[in-house]
Amino acid sequence: MITLIPMTIRGAEKLRQELKQLKSIKRPRIISAIAEAREHGDLKENAEYHSAREEQSFCEGRIKEIESKLSNSQIIDIKKVSNNGRVIFGSTVSILNINNNERFTYQIVGDDESDFKKNLISINSPIARGLIGKKIDTIVVICTPGGDVEYKILKIDYI
Numbered sequence: 001m002i003t004l005i006p007m008t009i010r011g012a013e014k015l016r017q018e019l020k021q022l023k024s025i026k027r028p029r030i031i032s033a034i035a036e037a038r039e040h041g042d043l044k045e046n047a048e049y050h051s052a053r054e055e056q057s058f059c060e061g062r063i064k065e066i067e068s069k070l071s072n073s074q075i076i077d078i079k080k081v082s083n084n085g086r087v088i089f090g091s092t093v094s095i096l097n098i099n100n101n102e103r104f105t106y107q108i109v110g111d112d113e114s115d116f117k118k119n120l121i122s123i124n125s126p127i128a129r130g131l132i133g134k135k136i137d138t139i140v141v142i143c144t145p146g147g148d149v150e151y152k153i154l155k156i157d158y159i
Contacts, residue, residue, distance in 0.1 A: 004074040006089045006123055011113030012075050019066045022059055030056045069112065083158045087131040089123055094155035095131070098139065103154070108132070127151075 007015075030052055037049035078090030087093050092107045106121045108131070114122035121128050130142045131153065138153050 002072055005069055005072050005110060007069075007073045007075050007110040008090055008113060009075055009077055011110050012070065012073060014113060015066050015070055019063065019070070022063050022066070026059055027056075027063075030059055073110075078158045081158055083156070085135050085156065087134050087153065087156055088158075089132075090158070092157040092159055093131055093153060094157075095151040096154055098150040098152055105155075 033052040034049065034056065037043075037046055037052055040046055040048065043049050076090050078088075081088065081090070087108070089108055089110075092105060094103065094105045096103050104119070106119050106127065108123055108128045109120045111122045111124060114120050114125070123129075123132075126144065127142050130140045130151075134140055134153055136153050136156055140151050140153070142149050142151060
């Protein structure tokens with residue numbers, strides 16, 4: 001059974017750009033490095049050759065991984081989803097930490113596009129899992145390494 005991988009339009013585009021860079025720039029550079037290292041003779045003790053082959057293996061693995069993710073992706077354009085007042089994948093949520101009155105705003109995105117410093121949290125993160133399906137003014141309890149934290153949902157945007 002194939003599991004669909006949720007992804008925003010921005011996340012899918014980011015993966016496509018990485019794939020293009022790997023195939024058109026990095027792969028040819030590695031092939032060139034392998035050919036050059038072969039010219040140096042004995043491959044058993046050729047550090048440049050082994051290093052290039054290792055890099056090639058990593059590059060090809062990443063290409064396959066990205067191609068698989070893109071072919072199994074479910075790209076969601078949150079702007080085209082009617083706002084039903086619930087937190088869903090792709091929505092931007094403003095929350096209040098009830099314990100210390102700190103406010104946070106996060107967009108819930110796919111694993112590959114999450115970046116906590118940019119307030120992009122993975123759909124699989126504890127915060128996102130606790131928020132999904134909830135409405136404004138709901139209080140959710142998120143289990144964190146530092147203990148349970150209560151958050152109140154202040155705003156939900158589909159932007």
